Amino acid sequence: MFSLSSTVQPQVTVPLSHLINAFHSPKTTSVSVSASIPQKQHRDAVTEHEAPSSEPILNLRDLGLSELKIGQLDQLVDSLLPGFFKGKKISSHWHTSHVSAQSFFENKYVFIQCRGFKTLKSRTRRLQSTSERLAETQHIAPSFVKGFLLRDRGSDVESLDKLMKTKNIPEAHQDAFKTGFAEGFLKAQALTQKTNDSLRRTRLFLLVLLLLGIYGLLKNPFLSVRFRTTTGLDSAVDPVQMKNVTFEHVKGVEEAKQELQEVVEFLKNPQKFTVLGGKLPKGILLVGPPGTGKTLLARAVAGEADVPFYYASGSEFDEMFVGVGASRIRNLFREAKANAPCVIFIDELDSVGGKRIESPMHPYSRQTINQLLAEMDGFKPNEGVIIIGATNFPEALDNALIRPGRFDMQVTVPRPDVKGRTEILKWYLNKIKFDQSVDPEIIARGTVGFSGAELENLVNQAALKAAVDGKEMVTMKELEFSKDKILMGPERRSVEIDNKNKTITAYHESGHAIIAYYTKDAMPINKATIMPRGPTLGHVSLLPENDRWNETRSQLLAQMDVSMGGRVAEELIFGTDHITTGASSDFDNATKIAKRMVTKFGMSEKLGVMTYNDTGKLSPETQSAIEQEIRILLRDSYERAKHILKTHAKEHKNLAEALLTYETLDAKEIQIVLEGKKLEVR
Ligand SMILES: Nc1ncnc2c1ncn2[C@@H]1O[C@H](COP(=O)(O)OP(=O)(O)OP(=O)(O)O)[C@@H](O)[C@H]1O
Ligand SMILES: [Zn+2]
Numbered sequence: 024m025f026s027l028s029s030t031v032q033p034q035v036t037v038p039l040s041h042l043i044n045a046f047h048s049p050k051t052t053s054v055s056v057s058a059s060i061p062q063k064q065h066r067d068a069v070t071e072h073e074a075p076s077s078e079p080i081l082n083l084r085d086l087g088l089s090e091l092k093i094g095q096l097d098q099l100v101d102s103l104l105p106g107f108f109k110g111k112k113i114s115s116h117w118h119t120s121h122v123s124a125q126s127f128f129e130n131k132y133v134f135i136q137c138r139g140f141k142t143l144k145s146r147t148r149r150l151q152s153t154s155e156r157l158a159e160t161q162h163i164a165p166s167f168v169k170g171f172l173l174r175d176r177g178s179d180v181e182s183l184d185k186l187m188k189t190k191n192i193p194e195a196h197q198d199a200f201k202t203g204f205a206e207g208f209l210k211a212q213a214l215t216q217k218t219n220d221s222l223r224r225t226r227l228f229l230l231v232l233l234l235l236g237i238y239g240l241l242k243n244p245f246l247s248v249r250f251r252t253t254t255g256l257d258s259a260v261d262p263v264q265m266k267n268v269t270f271e272h273v274k275g276v277e278e279a280k281q282e283l284q285e286v287v288e289f290l291k292n293p294q295k296f297t298v299l300g301g302k303l304p305k306g307i308l309l310v311g312p313p314g315t316g317k318t319l320l321a322r323a324v325a326g327e328a329d330v331p332f333y334y335a336s337g338s339e340f341d342e343m344f345v346g347v348g349a350s351r352i353r354n355l356f357r358e359a360k361a362n363a364p365c366v367i368f369i370d371e372l373d374s375v376g377g378k379r380i381e382s383p384m385h386p387y388s389r390q391t392i393n394q395l396l397a398e399m400d401g402f403k404p405n406e407g408v409i410i411i412g413a414t415n416f417p418e419a420l421d422n423a424l425i426r427p428g429r430f431d432m433q434v435t436v437p438r439p440d441v442k443g444r445t446e447i448l449k450w451y452l453n454k455i456k457f458d459q460s461v462d463p464e465i466i467a468r469g470t471v472g473f474s475g476a477e478l479e480n481l482v483n484q485a486a487l488k489a490a491v492d493g494k495e496m497v498t499m500k501e502l503e504f505s506k507d508k509i510l511m512g513p514e515r516r517s518v519e520i521d522n523k524n525k526t527i528t529a530y531h532e533s534g535h536a537i538i539a540y541y542t543k544d545a546m547p548i549n550k551a552t553i554m555p556r557g558p559t560l561g562h563v564s565l566l567p568e569n570d571r572w573n574e575t576r577s578q579l580l581a582q583m584d585v586s587m588g589g590r591v592a593e594e595l596i597f598g599t600d601h602i603t604t605g606a607s608s609d610f611d612n613a614t615k616i617a618k619r620m621v622t623k624f625g626m627s628e629k630l631g632v633m634t635y636n637d638t639g640k641l642s643p644e645t646q647s648a649i650e651q652e653i654r655i656l657l658r659d660s661y662e663r664a665k666h667i668l669k670t671h672a673k674e675h676k677n678l679a680e681a682l683l684t685y686e687t688l689d690a691k692e693i694q695i696v697l698e699g700k701k702l703e704v705r
Contacts, residue, residue, distance in 0.1 A: 275443020314476030364407030512557025534592025
């Protein structure tokens with residue numbers, strides 16, 4: 024590109040621009056008087072030569088070449104188009120009448136031909152006579168050429184003559200001047216021609232490219248998707264055989280496994296089921312919180328039945344481009360049907376089948392859902408394709424998806440209960456080296472609300488901790504450690520707590536522990552520590568014997584009392600002036616319980632068995648009555664805690680001192696201290 028403009032441009036534009044500059048020089052205006060003679064000569068020439076023809080024909084004069092000598096013109100043409108005269112025997116025209124309009128036009132015309140106007144050339148071959156050619160050319164010459172040739176002829180000629188006069192160019196130099204002009208003109212024309220040709224070629228090339236692109240898109244509307252369907256949706260192309268995952272691998276979700284058992288039977292022998300007229304669901308929805316083993320269950324279904332497993336995540340179908348999501352669904356189902364019986368698993372079903380209205384973020388979600396519905400409707404029950412969808416939010420699913428014939432079977436996969444957690448912990452403990460003293464049930468009791476994935480992580484963290492500490496196997500200590508880490512954040516060993524604060528913390532935590540120990544309906548103590556962890560300086564952990572489905576009034580009161588134990592201890596030991604801010608979360612906790620007792624559980628005599636949901640909208644009297652009741656519950660709780668700590672002041676002191684010595688005490692050690700026995704030196 025660069026080379027082109029730098030080599031051609033100077034040759035052509037320099038002489039021409041000189042001329043143009045000369046033409047339009049402001050000085051030309053003042054020269055009308057001295058211009059008379061040559062102008063008259065010129066006018067004569069025009070009438071003389073234009074008279075015979077009424078046609079608007081170009082001649083040499085048009086180009087300011089009327090006074091060019093024949094030899095000069097030949098030279099010029101020869102230098103511009105070497106070898107031109109050899110091929111065309113038309114030089115006679117030039118000799119006989121160098122000003123002849125027709126002969127010049129013919130030459131001009133042949134020029135154009137040589138420059139590659141192919142249509143023109145092929146047409147003119149058929150034309151024999153010069154006049155015929157001429158007439159034809161008038162019609163077929165491209166308009167821009169015509170325009171270029173015919174434009175402002177008179178004024179150009181005048182300007183050239185004027186200019187020569189204005190510049191007072193001597194007669195001797197006028198020829199050279201005109202030659203220069205003609206040279207510039209012809210070269211400019213040649214350049215225009217070239218530029219136009221290359222422009223046309225570029226346009227043609229672009230058009231071909233465009234057509235090819237459109238053709239490609241029509242043949243395969245998802246040209247760009249192809250790449251992704253083979254990368255993003257590997258599963259659709261390459262199913263996984265799930266032999267290694269069975270129901271044995273999924274713990275603590277017995278009900279779900281039982282429900283899915285019949286699906287396994289169906290996949291093993293689809294015909295047997297349909298012969299009896301039985302109708303199995305096409306789609307099964309696994310509903311449950313994250314990490315509870317939904318994916319694992321779906322894999323296990325495929326593994327049990329020994330059929331291929333196609334995995335897809337709902338978010339993969341969520342695309343900004345029209346038809347992409349729908350096409351992926353189509354591909355997935357096509358592959359699956361070809362390999363039936365099989366399981367298609369769609370994780371995060373809500374992200375493809377959610378209720379959302381078309382939004383700018385998900386412009387084609389509707390299309391994708393419709394494709395999914397169409398595919399699900401499109402195969403018969405005995406084809407052996409089972410679609411398992413998983414979601415954390417079944418409420419968010421499009422209603423059309425959960426109609427009969429689609430995802431019409433729902434299986435709940437809940438967080439495991441204490442028995443389930445024990446099983447899951449045992450399962451993962453068996454994959455590592457652990458000490459015989461480890462009791463998975465204790466850990467299970469302390470991990471209410473943990474999912475299978477979180478329990479797996481807990482065991483893994485304990486194994487890592489044991490490895491870091493250079494131990495040979497995992498003990499309860501590591502398991503407790505990783506549980507606390509997951510629940511409360513990492514230990515802050517580097518924090519230097521001064522003795523005074525340590526002592527306050529030790530008495531505060533022992534206060535909680537003493538209340539828990541001596542209150543009938545409080546949960547059993549698991550551990551007390553003054554090791555800072557996360558945002559706390561110490562804590563006492565309690566362990567429910569079982570998962571609590573329901574709580575009694577006295578259990579709730581006991582929880583409040585235990586919460587109060589910390590502040591009461593501070594007050595009794597250090598005096599009212601030295602109580603700290605450390606009890607704020609204890610009060611939060613106790614206040615929440617008291618409020619729920621009054622407003623939700625109907626556990627206040629004064630306010631009765633009634634719920635008060637939006638307390639802000641209640642009458643001021645009711646609001647103050649509620650507040651009054653909560654305050655009474657909290658005050659009574661505080662008094663009970665005070666009474667216990669006063670009664671067991673000796674045990675309180677012993678426990679606080681043991682904590683200051685050992686930092687952390689487990690349930691057994693706490694019992695030893697409280698029974699007044701001496702702790703073995705660790
Ligand atoms: N009940 C369980 N028994 C054994 N392992 C489990 C159980 N639940 C979860 N896990 C472990 O946790 C991992 C993650 O669980 P999975 O991916 O199946 O959960 P999910 O319910 O599909 O979660 P999400 O909703 O986040 O996709 C499993 O690969 C498995 O190792
Ligand atoms: Zn506390």
